[in-house]
Amino acid sequence: TQLLEQSPQFLSIQEGENLTVYCNSSSVFSSLQWYRQEPGEGPVLLVTVVTGGEVKKLKRLTFQFGDARKDSSLHITAAQPGDTGLYLCAGEDENWEKLTFGTGTRLTIIP
């Protein structure tokens, strides 16, 4: 069974600060996706990274896939209250059949 550990589990910071969320595993993944989930709703995809070392930017969010395709990070610059939510990483298995989700990071941005 592939496992994905996210850290930190909870993060509460002031508006305008920067933060980084980590997603780590001992397994290699074909791709890595990041989702964001609002209370009472299902997760929604933010980004997919496929190539080892790949970096993708989505406005103030920067995503990186580790060179060995075992880990990933999400960096948010100048956090806004609208960034509040549960962030989930998800790794794709080698057969492209299913995702393994991380344990989640609950982010709260204080105005």
Place this chain on the structure above:
Amino acid sequence: NAGVTQTPKFQVLKTGQSMTLQCAQDMNHNSMYWYRQDPGMGLRLIYYSASEGTTDKGEVPNGYNVSRLNKREFSLRLESAAPSQTSVYFCASRPGHNGPYEQYFGPGTRLTVT
């Protein structure tokens, strides 16, 4: 375009009762998934159907059964509910299973077993 729909939204069961959670998608997706979400555990895969006519076990299949009724519908059945099955259940779909496709999630079913 409704996307992925799930019924019911909420359900309370007594231990030993059975129920079926319904899921349907209108995006002509080939692959469908059932997850459960517990506090501090992220999403755990219960069963999935990579394509119409196939189903496979995920990480936590015990106590559940599934049926891929047709391309649109994928149901999850609890034959004899247990308190450990109290959770929020999400259904998801995606176009296929041979690439890094996005999964589209339903709104979830909150199940409590007493």
